[in-house]
Amino acid sequence: MIKTPYLLFLGDAPDQLAAKVAIGIKDWRPENAVAQFRMEGCGADLGIADMSLQEAKDAGAKTLVIGVANRGGIISEAWKVVLKEALSMGYDLASGLHNLLRDEADLVETAAKFGCALHDVRIPSVQYPIANGIKRSGKRCLTVGTDCSVGKMYTAMAMDAEMRKRGLKSSFRATGQTGILIMGGGVPLDAVIADFMAGAVEYLTPDNDADHWDHIEGQGSLFHVSYSGVTMALIHGGQPDVLILGHEPTRTHMRGLPDYQQPSLEELRDMALALARVANPACQVVGISVNTQHMSEAEAISYLAEVEERMGLPTVDPIRIGAGRLVDAIQAL
Amino acid sequence: MIKTPYLLFLGDAPDQLAAKVAIGIKDWRPENAVAQFRMEGCGADLGIADMSLQEAKDAGAKTLVIGVANRGGIISEAWKVVLKEALSMGYDLASGLHNLLRDEADLVETAAKFGCALHDVRIPSVQYPIANGIKRSGKRCLTVGTDCSVGKMYTAMAMDAEMRKRGLKSSFRATGQTGILIMGGGVPLDAVIADFMAGAVEYLTPDNDADHWDHIEGQGSLFHVSYSGVTMALIHGGQPDVLILGHEPTRTHMRGLPDYQQPSLEELRDMALALARVANPACQVVGISVNTQHMSEAEAISYLAEVEERMGLPTVDPIRIGAGRLVDAIQAL
Numbered sequence: 167m168i169k170t171p172y173l174l175f176l177g178d179a180p181d182q183l184a185a186k187v188a189i190g191i192k193d194w195r196p197e198n199a200v201a202q203f204r205m206e207g208c209g210a211d212l213g214i215a216d217m218s219l220q221e222a223k224d225a226g227a228k229t230l231v232i233g234v235a236n237r238g239g240i241i242s243e244a245w246k247v248v249l250k251e252a253l254s255m256g257y258d259l260a261s262g263l264h265n266l267l268r269d270e271a272d273l274v275e276t277a278a279k280f281g282c283a284l285h286d287v288r289i290p291s292v293q294y295p296i297a298n299g300i301k302r303s304g305k306r307c308l309t310v311g312t313d314c315s316v317g318k319m320y321t322a323m324a325m326d327a328e329m330r331k332r333g334l335k336s337s338f339r340a341t342g343q344t345g346i347l348i349m350g351g352g353v354p355l356d357a358v359i360a361d362f363m364a365g366a367v368e369y370l371t372p373d374n375d376a377d378h379w380d381h382i383e384g385q386g387s388l389f390h391v392s393y394s395g396v397t398m399a400l401i402h403g404g405q406p407d408v409l410i411l412g413h414e415p416t417r418t419h420m421r422g423l424p425d426y427q428q429p430s431l432e433e434l435r436d437m438a439l440a441l442a443r444v445a446n447p448a449c450q451v452v453g454i455s456v457n458t459q460h461m462s463e464a465e466a467i468s469y470l471a472e473v474e475e476r477m478g479l480p481t482v483d484p485i486r487i488g489a490g491r492l493v494d495a496i497q498a499l
Numbered sequence: 500m501i502k503t504p505y506l507l508f509l510g511d512a513p514d515q516l517a518a519k520v521a522i523g524i525k526d527w528r529p530e531n532a533v534a535q536f537r538m539e540g541c542g543a544d545l546g547i548a549d550m551s552l553q554e555a556k557d558a559g560a561k562t563l564v565i566g567v568a569n570r571g572g573i574i575s576e577a578w579k580v581v582l583k584e585a586l587s588m589g590y591d592l593a594s595g596l597h598n599l600l601r602d603e604a605d606l607v608e609t610a611a612k613f614g615c616a617l618h619d620v621r622i623p624s625v626q627y628p629i630a631n632g633i634k635r636s637g638k639r640c641l642t643v644g645t646d647c648s649v650g651k652m653y654t655a656m657a658m659d660a661e662m663r664k665r666g667l668k669s670s671f672r673a674t675g676q677t678g679i680l681i682m683g684g685g686v687p688l689d690a691v692i693a694d695f696m697a698g699a700v701e702y703l704t705p706d707n708d709a710d711h712w713d714h715i716e717g718q719g720s721l722f723h724v725s726y727s728g729v730t731m732a733l734i735h736g737g738q739p740d741v742l743i744l745g746h747e748p749t750r751t752h753m754r755g756l757p758d759y760q761q762p763s764l765e766e767l768r769d770m771a772l773a774l775a776r777v778a779n780p781a782c783q784v785v786g787i788s789v790n791t792q793h794m795s796e797a798e799a800i801s802y803l804a805e806v807e808e809r810m811g812l813p814t815v816d817p818i819r820i821g822a823g824r825l826v827d828a829i830q831a832l
Contacts, residue, residue, distance in 0.1 A: 297724055297725040298756070299756045299758065355693060359692060359693070360691050360693060360728065361690065361729070364726070364727070388731075391632040391735035391736070391738075392630040392698070393694065393697070395731040396693050398728040402725075423631070423632045441721070444759075444762075
């Protein structure tokens with residue numbers, strides 16, 4: 167686990183988009199975000215306090231999280247000045263960059279000198295077991311999508327937040343680097359060795375109280391040929407009790423695959439449910455999460471109503487409307 | 500690629516079962532098996548010539564293949580005497596052991612000194628791409644099973660052998676260590692990083708002549724929760740034109756999963772075909788391969804006839820009966 171709370175390092179992020187990870191942390195775990203650290207020329211702003219390393223340290227920050235995509239795929243010398251100073255003050259570092267902290271000799275040396283940890287959340291730090299398929303106690307919810315990047319993480323985050331708001335027992339279980347940094351832990355599933363994928367998901371969602379819900383972050387899509395194996399491992403390793411269908415209706419083709427079309431929600435429902443019932447015969451589809459960010463308010467409302475009517479399931483955009491009705495559906499089980 | 504032909508190292512194998520890899524090579528690529536090398540106390544015998552390292556070298560052998568499971572998970576000092584002598588004579592070494600050749604400092608040093616290669620076929624040696632899903636030329640056949648270890652590799656090997664016997668263009672494409680050692684190349688799919696599994700299968704089965712058939716070695720099962728993600732990647736990365744259903748009828752539960760039952764052949768057919776058509780809408784199921792090794796001849800014949808009648812597809816045991824009718828089905832397309 168990564169020590170919380172964080173100082174969020176935005177560096178010289180060219181724009182708001184580059185600070186996606188930091189924005190996710192600030193939105194979903196504001197209690198983990200003590201402040202932001204911006205360098206000269208930074209074009210991103212989280213709307214929280216700017217602090218120096220010392221000020222944030224005094225305010226309780228334990229880890230400096232690189233919440234920004236780096237330029238040119240390298241950790242620049244300008245960044246390193248800050249990162250090394252942070253290590254010398256006792257901060258751990260955490261990053262989801264492809265360019266690993268552990269591959270930078272001077273950072274490794276400085277971290278060792280001051281007894282600090284370097285967390286590269288893209289790389290598994292655990293030898294996961296092979297899945298055993300044994301039924302676990304507690305409840306699990308998984309969002310499966312018609313495509314990649316349709317809002318599966320946000321759906322799970324929003325459902326978890328809503329359940330906790332209602333005083334229910336709930337955890338978000340991160341399977342990607344952004345989710346892991348937000349939560350301070352999880353499994354970077356796309357970097358796990360094939361044989362251990364489903365076992366990693368079992369490890370991530372262990373036995374729990376009978377009335378506790380894990381909201382497992384989905385990945386890929388059963389219909390996306392590049393990543394469907396990862397989705398399959400989530401469905402069988404997660405043994406979900408409940409599936410939410412995720413969809414982004416304005417796509418003209420599958421993400422990154424111009425020759426492939428998104429399946430219908432009906433096709434997704436039938437395929438995902440049949441596969442999920444291999445691991446959990448009681449699994450049900452209870453709702454639909456639509457990402458309407460590229461639609462007007464009127465278009466979105468009309469589209470959600472149309473899908474709800476057609477599919478006979480509560481249909482929401484958890485960002486635009488909230489995840490309350492998805493949680494209602496779980497509570498009604 | 501591993502240099503062929505081989506001298507097959509059986510070491511001090513306690514029994515025939517321990518020499519499974521060597522038996523596979525001798526059965527399926529006898530032209531790759533110059534001779535066997537047995538140490539004192541060896542309880543296995545391939546029924547081919549015994550030769551010394553020098554005799555096999557003179558007969559053309561280029562690689563010493565460890566065709567045996569090692570005792571206690573270690574490469575023993577007794578083995579190493581032979582392995583180092585082989586390296587000093589210019590042999591490459593190849594192994595599918597969990598205990599890697601590359602982790603033995605003395606073997607690494609000896610190999611470097613004599614300019615020889617150490618092939619650990621369990622470990623990917625290539626940075627595979629992410630799958631792009633683009634339709635490739637040539638034809639592909641994949642066996643999908645109701646369970647793991649139902650004879651998918653043997654089915655693919657037998658179909659490949661039969662097609663080549665008929666003068667048709669055909670390749671076996673190995674995805675596991677035994678198959679890789681038999682063929683001298685392939686992809687160790689269960690050891691590939693999750694994000695690259697489907698891309699590794701695309702890499703393994705590239706564009707080819709329009710009338711060429713790849714027989715892709717299957718892995719796992721869509722219904723085996725530990726490994727279904729690997730199977731999924733084979734179905735989407737392989738974009739098969741043809742599926743063969745594989746089955747072992749005497750199992751009382753899924754291999755290693757006492758709480759899970761095998762699906763029916765109908766369930767397997769419907770699930771696998773729907774998923775395969777995501778990548779190749781023209782995909783068809785054309786035959787069934789049953790592993791009847793645990794049945795009497797009479798039981799087997801009766802069972803095969805019953806399944807053939809029920810499923811309306813040619814149904815054979817490729818070991819007991821041959822794969823001819825499966826190849827007939829492909830030729831009839």
